[in-house]
Every structure is written in structure tokens, then in C-alpha cells.
Amino acid sequence: MFKWVTLMRPLTILRLALLALPLCAPAQTAPKAENKFVGSAVCKTCHPDVWLNFNKNPHFRSIASGKEEPAKTGCEGCHGPGGNHVAAGGGKPTIRAFSQMSPDQALNTCLECHSKDVARGFVRASAHTEADVVCNSCHSIHKSQSPKFLLAKQQTQLCYSCHAGVRAQFDMPVKHRVNEGSVQCTDCHNPHGSAAPTWKTGTSSAMLAPAHDNEMPCLKCHVDKRGPFVFEHASVRVEGCDNCHMPHGSTNAKLLRRPVVFTLCLECHNGAGTFGRQNAGVITQSATHNMLDPKYQRCTLCHVRLHGSNVDPMFLR
Amino acid sequence: MKKTLFAIFCLSGMLAAQETVAPTVDEKVGPPRGESKGDYNIVQSWELGYRFAAVGGNADKYRSDVNYHDGIRLLGSNLTVNSKDGHGRWFDEIVLSTQGLGNDPYEAATLRVQKNQLYRYDLLWRQNDYFNPGLTVANGEHLETTRHGWQDHELTLFPQSHFRIRAGYSRVAENGPALTTEQEFDGRSDVFPIFRKVRRQFNDFRLGADGQWKGLRFTVQRQWEYFKEDSADSLTSTGALASFQRAQPYRGTTPGWMGNVYGEYKWIALTGRFTYAGGRGAFVQNETAIGTDRFGSAQNRQVIVTGNGDRPVVTGDVNITIFPVGRFTIINHVSASNTRMTGNNFFQQFDNKTFSFSSVNFQFLGVRLVTNATDVRYRFTKTFDLFGGFRYADREIRSIEDSGSPGTALDGISASQSNHTKAGVGGVNWILMKYIRAHAEFEVGRNDNPFTPQSLRDYHAARAKVQYRKKTLLLGGGYQDNYNDNSIQITAYSSHARTYQGEGSWNAKSWVSVDGSYSKLHLDTIGGIDFFAGSPRSQEVTGLQSIYISNIHAANVGLRFAVRQYADLYVGYNLTKDTGDGRSGLATQATAAAQVFYNAQTFPLTYHSPVLRLSVRVTEKLRWNVGYQYYGYREDFGLLSVNQNYRANTGYTSLLWAF
Incomplete structure (x- = not known):
């Protein structure tokens, strides 16, 4: 039978006090066993599904080399020392689990090793990072669907999962062949961020991956539009290709922003204001060009070299 | 073990998973067939089949948009070879995948070969059959049917080392026939279609190294680019133009340097970058035309032009990220670039009317750009953070245009202008509930001297997105707008673009999944125009505006269904429908000039494509696949009297062998 007097015994009080101690003292003040590295071989005991295929994972190289320090080797290279995790018999609180990390923490963990490439030099300033889209938003280390880059999905589908509006553009009749597998998003974009562009006003990069000498990425493939030309079409160089073209897809021929070319040309070539390379308006069409004549409605029939010409300032040849 | 290998196979197959009708390599093929050969594990699959296409309507437009045609193809293949212990003798990994080999219009192959710590080699090879008639913009008189090929090779030595050599x-190569136009013999005479044989080559060589010193990582790269074009035009006898020959060889070279330094420490990260590229091109143009002018007189003309162009580009960037405490980040990015484009030519014309004419031309276009972007971010809690920033850019454009007779002093037109950009940005990331996250951002900016009437002047952009993600279910929605007002006294230009989107996917079970998305893309623009029109003589017209209105509804849905391991079925549908400005036809306008622009104000059309794929297991290693995709393109009313409508039934049947 329970007796209240039992509680008042000194030994019992001491026992209760010891039991209550963890409730009073913050966890960090309690003496904590050192969290030791245990090695990846221990991890596979409980995680055989991960380990079985890990030799095909790029991160396996850290194990294969045998030269890396424990903090950069195998499982514990990313998840931290596993000593406490093993001692506790598992559980996410005892290990660096990416599913429990904030985006900042995940980014910092990956950049401990992956910051040495030029392509990731601007990752902390990228629009993806700003939107909390960090490494493990796109990469899946253990369930990747691509041997290269360990992407969580095929690249196109991965990008589409957030950019449905862009997908709609690639489904249009005139488009770059992304869905057909011929072009990839990363041909033009660097999802890890990029430096300020050298065209437009240089303030909005759209994470474009610049071409050969910091030009628009379009010129990686469309090399004949690159020049240098004697007569540059100034708007191409100053404002960029997307001044006239929709780079992803369009319902219009040649990915143009308008279905017919004369409206596109005349919206700039109207002589108004302080625009243009002479800061006095972009020149109007010639008075000999009667817009009722179908020939003059198709500007590019005569101005065939409108991206730039070496021969003619009007881009006629 | 088998399950693992099966998963590996499926994953490698997903690499080539296509929206289009083939290949089918993302379908499952019985139990996996990973084979062990010595210290290596090998997984591979090959899909060989026949593709067919039947097209009605405008075949040129079909070739421009889709371009699949009949024939036997190696639709897809995957091969992975991995060493088991990471200590292979010559290599530790080979990954090879191909698509569309055997004359598909979109052929590609990727290869990676690597030996841990010693080397890594990557190859990307692509080849497109490019066909574009440019119907609505050039009345079918422009056409390209070329083969466009790309290769990228990258070799890295000591890839895991502190010192790497790359x-x-x-x-890039483009070859094939094309059709262009040429106007002879003066500015008011006829335009003639000219045959062109396109020959372009671009070669780029790179050599670089990465090193590390006291926590700083350095990259240096030297680059040599060479471009040459030997396209030639020719024509024999079209009546008024009896003969035309043109050669215009061009040789360009761009040597360049790139340097990068990167350092990441406890509370600061630094990136510095420098690039220089000295583009230079030289050319000769020689053309001869013989025929009759618009008055019926015999005419012949030879034009010879020589010259060169230069474009040195220098850029530098410094990006500093400071994160004194985990929740607070300051980023500052300073960038400067200088582009100088100079070109000159010597133009000589000989003809039987003016006998000779020559001129020298010089042009300079310089763009100097300095930008600064400062961003601050504070994470209040693990689920909520705010960010904001300010952008500033100073762009100066200098221009000299000069032309005159040889031997005379030139006094060219020179001009300069500067534009200042000031923009503010801000946004929020918020995890509203466990599975729901939201992101919103905005940008408001102003350019005080934009370069063209279409350029951004007073602009703002906003974007918001909400996503629900829980295990197998993903739902999302978003909104984005981009507004620009570039109005000045004489002309006014404004552009309103709005996008609404929703997407979802549900992998309900291992044997059934569904995904889909819907987007509405709205665009309306209005711009002042100034042109000449009239009959019998053209007059300047300034009272009209160029208006363009587009309302595109785009939707796609796909359903995957598996009958255990015996069969997989995929049914999908894509739709793009531009409802334009709502008009059902073209109304008659008050003037002929107004009619020309009214007709081009909107371009309603429908483009849709249902797709069906079926994959049936024949044996453990073999699977039979069949696919069908329909493409239907219909314009509500033609522009410039060109009818581009078409419909196409395409498909394939194939055998997929995996082991």
C-alpha cells in the first residue's frame, strides 16, 4: 500500500531530485558525451538500402580514396559524426539530417566541399538561394534519377516542377527543343547563380550562363550572330536577343515577340525621343517604303543581315 | 540486390525520358539485369524501333515545329559501368546514354568516363535537323534546312585534388541548304530568292587550372575561339536577275582569359572574377549580279568589300557575402564591364551605269556598364524570412558612325549617352504550415534613359508562389507580372505581361501517377509608330499605334498506369490556345494603313497534342513498345494571307532490350 510518508524519506527525496534535474537544467549544460566518428561501415548496418548502391554515388570517392579525414569521408562527411546516432539506436535528432535542416544549413553543409568550382561561385547570391531553393531542393543524394549531378528528377521535369509557366512556353509550336531532349535548361541558365550580365542594364541576371566572352547565352549555339560586325545592330548588343525574341517558346515564327515582323521593327523605329545610338530617336523607315505594299511589310526580305552586317549599314547584305 | 539493380536501371532510363512520343526507356523492363564482370557492375538497355509520321496541311510548318519523320532508329540507349570498390584499373565509371541515333531530327549522346582522383572526361554530342521556312515573316521566301551539330569535351585531371588541370x-557546325533574298538593283526594285549553301564552323579550345592556397581557391583559364563561315549564294536565271553569285568568307578569332578567386570562411564568402576576350573578325565579300533593272535596262554589278571588326570585352565582378550570424546575410555584388566594338570596311562597286563607286566606313559602339546590387536577408524563424535589396547601374554608350569616299577626311557622327538604373527589390519566404511554403518577391525600378522605345523605363515586376508538398502529392500555384511604361512626349509604349499558373502531381501508388499544369499567359502591348503608307503615293502616318494582345491558355496532363510488371501505359495531352483579343474575325478598318496594323494585333491559334504510349513485357529482358502522338495546329485566321495549318499523326514501335 502506498504511504505518503515514504516520499518524505531522505533517500527518496534525493532520488526524485536526481530525476528532476534534467528538467531544470538546460540540455547544453549537461555533460555530453563526445560525438565520435564511427565510419561508414557502421552506417550500412542499419542503412543497407543506401549503402548497397553507394559505390555508384560520386560521394563514394571520399571512401575509396582512403585519404580524407573522417569529417569529409562517406556518410559522416555530410551527416556529421555518427557516434551519438549509433548510441541512441538511430533517430534524426542525433545526426545531421538534411530533412531537418533549414535551407541555410543545407546550403552551408554542401558548400563545405562544393564551393571550389567556378560554376558555383555565385550560389549564395543566386535567386534560387534567395527563394530558399537550395541544394537538396533539386539534388537527391540517395535517390537520384541521374548519375551525373545527382538530380532528383530528369532536369527538365525538375525545373518544370516549379516553373510551369516556362513549361507552357516549351509546349508551344515554336520553341527550343527542350522537351525533345535536344536542349537543356542548363545550356542557357546556371541554376547556381551567375555574375551580372553585360547586356541590358546588368541588374537582372535571370541566372543566365553567359557565352564565350560574357555574351548572351544564345550565342553559344547561334555563333553566326556573334560577329564582331562592322555594322552592329546596336539593340542586339545593348539590349540583348530577347528584345525581339522569346527565348523559351512562342506562337510566332522565329520565336519573335510579334507574329509579323514589321510591327516589331516599327515599334522601335519610330524616330521618337532620345532613343537609339545617337540618342536622338531610332531612325524611321524610308519614305519609299509604302506599308501597303506587302513587300515592305516583310522587313527581313531586304534587311537580311539584321543581326549585324559587315557590308551594309542597313543590313541589306 | 535485384531490387537495387532494378532501381538503377529505371533511374538511368529516366535520363532520356521524353515528353515527345519516343523513346520509351523510362518504362520498366522486368527484373533488373545488372551484371558483374570482374570488379565492375554493368547495366545497359537498348531500344530499337521504327518511327513513322503522316502529315497533312502545311508540311513546311510541321517540319519547322516537329520534324519527326519515317525511319529505323536507335531510339534510346543507356550503359553504366561502375567499379565496385572505387579502384578500377583504368576507370571507375562509364555512363553513356544516347537518343534518336539513326537520323532522328534530335540526336544526342552523353558520355562520362572517370577514374577516381585521376581524371574525369565528359562528352556531350548533339545534332539537330534544323528546318525553318520563316513563313509569316518572309512570305516563305526564307528557308533553312540545315544540320546543326554541337560537341563539348571536358577533361579534368586530378578532379578531387586541390590542384586540378582542365x-x-x-x-558548333552548321551545314546545309538555305534560301535567302536579295534586292537588285536599287532600293525599289524586285526582291529575288537566292539559294545559299550554309557552311559555318566554330571551334573553341580551353586550358585551365584550379589551385588552392590558404583557403582561397583560384581558377585560371585560357581560351581560343575560332569561327569561320564559307556560306555561298548563287542563282541562275530568274528573268530580271539572270545571274547572281556571292562569296563572303569570314574568319573570326577570340582569344580570352578568365580568372576566378573564391574563398569561404566562417562568416564571409568572397568571389572575384575577371574575364577578357579580344574578338576579331576579317572578311571579304565578292558578289556579281547580271540582269535588268526595274526600267528594263540591262544591268550588271559587282560589289567587293573587305574589312574587319574588333570587339574586346573586359569584365570584372566582386561578390561578397557576409553572414555574421546564421540568420542574417548581407550580399554585395559589384560588376564592371567594357565592350568596344569597332569595324571598318572598304566598299567598291562596279556597274555599267555608275561605272564605279567606292566608300570607306567606320563604326564604333562602346558599352560601359557598372552595376552594384546589395541584398539583405534576415531569417526571423526557421519558417519565415524577409529579404530586400537595391540595384544600381550606370551604363554609358558611345557611338561613332562614319562614312565617306577614300582619300577624304572623315567627320563622323559621334554621340554618347548614359542611363542610370535604380531599382528596389524585396520578398518573403514563409513556411505557412508543415507542407505549405510560400514565396513572394517584387522589383520596382526606373531607367532614366532607356536605349529603345521598348526597353524598360518605369517598370515593376511581382511574383508569388505557393506550394504544397507532402510525400507523393505536390500542388502549386503562382502569379507573375511584368509591367513596363516607356512613355515619352512623342510616342508611348507600355507592356503588361501576367502569368497565372497551377501545377500538381500525385504519385498515388507505385503503379499509378498523374501530373498536370495549367498556365495563362497574358500580354498586351501598345506602342507609338511612325511609317509611310498610302496610294498612289505614300504619306507619313503618325496617328496609329501598334497593339498586340495575346491570351494563351496552356495545359498539360499526363497519367501513368502500370499493370504489375506486365505493361505500362502513359496517356497525355498538351494544349496551347491563344484566344487573342477575343475577336472572331478581321473587321474592316477605316483606312488601308489601319487595316494593315489591325490585322497583326492578335494571332489566335490552337496547338494541341495528345500522346499515348504502351509498353508490354515480352520476356524478362525484352519489352515491346508502341507510341502515338498527334499534332494539330490551326490558326483562327491567317496572317499576311499565309495558311500554316497542319495535322500530323506520328508514332513508333520498338523493342527494348535491357540486361
């Missing part, structure tokens, strides 16, 4: 080679 070498690369890229090549």
Missing part, C-alpha cells in the same frame, strides 16, 4: 574543346 582542358576542353567545343565545336
Whole structure:
């Protein structure tokens, strides 16, 4: 039978006090066993599904080399020392689990090793990072669907999962062949961020991956539009290709922003204001060009070299 | 073990999973067939089949948009070879995948070969059959049917070391026939279609190294680019133009340097970058035309032009990220670039009317750009953070245009202008509930001297997105707008673009999944125009505006269904429908000039494509696949009297062998 007097015994009080101690003292003040590295071989005991295929994972190289320090080797290279995790018999609180990390923490963990490439030099300033889209938003280390880059999905589908509006553009009749597998998003974009562009006003990069000498990425493939030309079409160089073209897809021929070319040309070539390379308006069409004549409605029939010409300032040849 | 290998196979197959009708390599093929050969594990699959296409309507437009045609193809293949212990003798990994080999219009192959710590080699090879008639913009008189090929090779030595050596080679080549136009013999005479044989080559060689010193990582790269074009035009006898020959060889070279330094410490990260590229091109043009002018007189003309162009580009960037405490980040990015484009030519014309004419031309276009972007971010809690920033850019454009007779002093037109950009940005990331996250951001900016009437002047952009993600279910929605007002006294230009989107996917079970998305893309623009029109003589017209209105509804849905391991079925549908400005036809306008622009104000059309794929297991290693995709394109009313409508039934049947 329970007796209240039992509680008042000194030994019992001491026992209760010891039991209550963890409730009073913050966890960090309690003496904590050192969290030791245990090695990846221990991890596979409980995680055989991960380990079985890990030799095909790029991160396996850290194990294969045998030269890396424990903090950069195998499982514990990313998840931290596993000593406490093993001692506790598992559980996410005892290990660096990416599913429990904030985006900042995940980014910092990956950049401990992956910051040495030029392509990731601007990752902390990228629009993806700003939107909390960090490494493990796109990469899946253990369930990747691509041997290269360990992407969580095929690249196109991965990008589409957030950019449905862009997908709609690639489904249009005139488009770059992304869905057909011929072009990839990363041909033009660097999802890890990029430096300020050298065209437009240089303030909005759209994470474009610049071409050969910091030009628009379009010129990686469309090399004949690159020049240098004697007569540059100034708007191409100053404002960029997307001044006239929709780079992803369009319902219009040649990915143009308008279905017919004369409206596109005349919206700039109207002589108004302080625009243009002479800061006095972009020149109007010639008075000999009667817009009722179908020939003059198709500007590019005569101005065939409108991206730039070496021969003619009007881009006629 | 088998399950694992099966998963590996499926994953490698997903690499080539296509929206289009083939290949089918993302379908499952019985139990996996990973084979062990010595210290390596090998997984591979090959899909061989026949593709067919039947097209009605405008075949040129079909070839421009889709371009699949009949024939036997190696639709897809995958091969992975991995060493088991990471200590292979010559290599530790080979990954090879191909798509569309055997004359598909979109052929590609990727290869990676690497030996841990010693080398890594990557190859990307692509080849497109490019066909574009440019119907609505050039009345069908422009056409390209070329083969466009790309290669990228990258070799890295000691890839896991602190010191790495990198070498690369890229090549772009375009060859094939084309059709262009030429106006002879003066500005008011006829335009003639000219045959062109396109020959373009671009070769890029790279050599670089990465090193590390006291926590700083350095990259240096030297680059040599060469471009040459030997396209030639020719024509024999079209009546008024009896003969036309043109050669215009061009040789360009761009040597360049790139340097990068990167350091990441406890509370600060630094990136510095420098690039220099000295583009230079030289050319000769020689053309001869013989025929009759618009008055019926015999005419002949030879034009010879020689010259060169230069474009040195220098850029530098410094990006500093400071994160004194985990929740607070300051980023500052300073960038400067200078582009100088100079070109000159010597133009000589000989003809039987003016006998000779010559001129020298010089042009300079310089763009100097300095930008600064400062961003601050504070994470209040693990689920909520705010960010904001300010952008500033100073762009100066200098221009000299000069032309005159040889031997005379030139006094060219020179001009300069500067534009200042000031923009503010801000946004929020918020995890509203466990599975729901939201992101919103905005940008408001102003350019005080934009370069063209269409350029951004007073602009703002906003974007918001909400996503629900829980295990197998993903739902999302978003909104984005981009507004620009570039109005000045004489002309006014404004552009309103709005996008609404929703997407979802549900992997309900291992044997059934569904995904889909819907987007509405709205665009309306209005711009002041100034042109000449009239009959019998053209007059200047300034009272009209160029208006363009587009309302595109785009939707796609796909359903995957598996009958255990015996069969997989995929049914999908894509739709793009531009409802334009709502008009059902073209109304008659008050003037002929107004009619020309009214007709081009909107371009309603429908483009849709249902797709069906079926994959049936024949044996453990073999699977039979069949696919069908329909493409239907219909314009509500033609522009410039050109009818581009078409419909196409395409498909394939194939055998997929995996082991």
C-alpha cells in the first residue's frame, strides 16, 4: 500500500531530485558525451538500402580514396559524426539530417566541399538561394534519377516542377527543343547563380550562363550572330536577343515577340525621343517604303543581315 | 540486390525520358539485369524501333515545329559501368546514354568516363535537323534546312585534388541548304530568292587550372575561339536577275582569359572574377549580279568589300557575402564591364551605269556598364524570412558612325549617352504550415534613359508562389507580372505581361501517377509608330499605334498506369490556345494603313497534342513498345494571307532490350 510518508524519506527525496534535474537544467549544460566518428561501415548496418548502391554515388570517392579525414569521408562527411546516432539506436535528432535542416544549413553543409568550382561561385547570391531553393531542393543524394549531378528528377521535369509557366512556353509550336531532349535548361541558365550580365542594364541576371566572352547565352549555339560586325545592330548588343525574341517558346515564327515582323521593327523605329545610338530617336523607315505594299511589310526580305552586317549599314547584305 | 539493380536501371532510363512520343526507356523492363564482370557492375538497355509520321496541311510548318519523320532508329540507349570498390584499373565509371541515333531530327549522346582522383572526361554530342521556312515573316521566301551539330569535351585531371588541370574543346557546325533574298538593283526594285549553301564552323579550345592556397581557391583559364563561315549564294536565271553569285568568307578569332578567386570562411564568402576576350573578325565579300533593272535596262554589278571588326570585352565582378550570424546575410555584388566594338570596311562597286563607286566606313559602339546590387536577408524563424535589396547601374554608350569616299577626311557622327538604373527589390519566404511554403518577391525600378522605345523605363515586376508538398502529392500555384511604361512626349509604349499558373502531381501508388499544369499567359502591348503608307503615293502616318494582345491558355496532363510488371501505359495531352483579343474575325478598318496594323494585333491559334504510349513485357529482358502522338495546329485566321495549318499523326514501335 502506498504511504505518503515514504516520499518524505531522505533517500527518496534525493532520488526524485536526481530525476528532476534534467528538467531544470538546460540540455547544453549537461555533460555530453563526445560525438565520435564511427565510419561508414557502421552506417550500412542499419542503412543497407543506401549503402548497397553507394559505390555508384560520386560521394563514394571520399571512401575509396582512403585519404580524407573522417569529417569529409562517406556518410559522416555530410551527416556529421555518427557516434551519438549509433548510441541512441538511430533517430534524426542525433545526426545531421538534411530533412531537418533549414535551407541555410543545407546550403552551408554542401558548400563545405562544393564551393571550389567556378560554376558555383555565385550560389549564395543566386535567386534560387534567395527563394530558399537550395541544394537538396533539386539534388537527391540517395535517390537520384541521374548519375551525373545527382538530380532528383530528369532536369527538365525538375525545373518544370516549379516553373510551369516556362513549361507552357516549351509546349508551344515554336520553341527550343527542350522537351525533345535536344536542349537543356542548363545550356542557357546556371541554376547556381551567375555574375551580372553585360547586356541590358546588368541588374537582372535571370541566372543566365553567359557565352564565350560574357555574351548572351544564345550565342553559344547561334555563333553566326556573334560577329564582331562592322555594322552592329546596336539593340542586339545593348539590349540583348530577347528584345525581339522569346527565348523559351512562342506562337510566332522565329520565336519573335510579334507574329509579323514589321510591327516589331516599327515599334522601335519610330524616330521618337532620345532613343537609339545617337540618342536622338531610332531612325524611321524610308519614305519609299509604302506599308501597303506587302513587300515592305516583310522587313527581313531586304534587311537580311539584321543581326549585324559587315557590308551594309542597313543590313541589306 | 535485384531490387537495387532494378532501381538503377529505371533511374538511368529516366535520363532520356521524353515528353515527345519516343523513346520509351523510362518504362520498366522486368527484373533488373545488372551484371558483374570482374570488379565492375554493368547495366545497359537498348531500344530499337521504327518511327513513322503522316502529315497533312502545311508540311513546311510541321517540319519547322516537329520534324519527326519515317525511319529505323536507335531510339534510346543507356550503359553504366561502375567499379565496385572505387579502384578500377583504368576507370571507375562509364555512363553513356544516347537518343534518336539513326537520323532522328534530335540526336544526342552523353558520355562520362572517370577514374577516381585521376581524371574525369565528359562528352556531350548533339545534332539537330534544323528546318525553318520563316513563313509569316518572309512570305516563305526564307528557308533553312540545315544540320546543326554541337560537341563539348571536358577533361579534368586530378578532379578531387586541390590542384586540378582542365582542358576542353567545343565545336558548333552548321551545314546545309538555305534560301535567302536579295534586292537588285536599287532600293525599289524586285526582291529575288537566292539559294545559299550554309557552311559555318566554330571551334573553341580551353586550358585551365584550379589551385588552392590558404583557403582561397583560384581558377585560371585560357581560351581560343575560332569561327569561320564559307556560306555561298548563287542563282541562275530568274528573268530580271539572270545571274547572281556571292562569296563572303569570314574568319573570326577570340582569344580570352578568365580568372576566378573564391574563398569561404566562417562568416564571409568572397568571389572575384575577371574575364577578357579580344574578338576579331576579317572578311571579304565578292558578289556579281547580271540582269535588268526595274526600267528594263540591262544591268550588271559587282560589289567587293573587305574589312574587319574588333570587339574586346573586359569584365570584372566582386561578390561578397557576409553572414555574421546564421540568420542574417548581407550580399554585395559589384560588376564592371567594357565592350568596344569597332569595324571598318572598304566598299567598291562596279556597274555599267555608275561605272564605279567606292566608300570607306567606320563604326564604333562602346558599352560601359557598372552595376552594384546589395541584398539583405534576415531569417526571423526557421519558417519565415524577409529579404530586400537595391540595384544600381550606370551604363554609358558611345557611338561613332562614319562614312565617306577614300582619300577624304572623315567627320563622323559621334554621340554618347548614359542611363542610370535604380531599382528596389524585396520578398518573403514563409513556411505557412508543415507542407505549405510560400514565396513572394517584387522589383520596382526606373531607367532614366532607356536605349529603345521598348526597353524598360518605369517598370515593376511581382511574383508569388505557393506550394504544397507532402510525400507523393505536390500542388502549386503562382502569379507573375511584368509591367513596363516607356512613355515619352512623342510616342508611348507600355507592356503588361501576367502569368497565372497551377501545377500538381500525385504519385498515388507505385503503379499509378498523374501530373498536370495549367498556365495563362497574358500580354498586351501598345506602342507609338511612325511609317509611310498610302496610294498612289505614300504619306507619313503618325496617328496609329501598334497593339498586340495575346491570351494563351496552356495545359498539360499526363497519367501513368502500370499493370504489375506486365505493361505500362502513359496517356497525355498538351494544349496551347491563344484566344487573342477575343475577336472572331478581321473587321474592316477605316483606312488601308489601319487595316494593315489591325490585322497583326492578335494571332489566335490552337496547338494541341495528345500522346499515348504502351509498353508490354515480352520476356524478362525484352519489352515491346508502341507510341502515338498527334499534332494539330490551326490558326483562327491567317496572317499576311499565309495558311500554316497542319495535322500530323506520328508514332513508333520498338523493342527494348535491357540486361
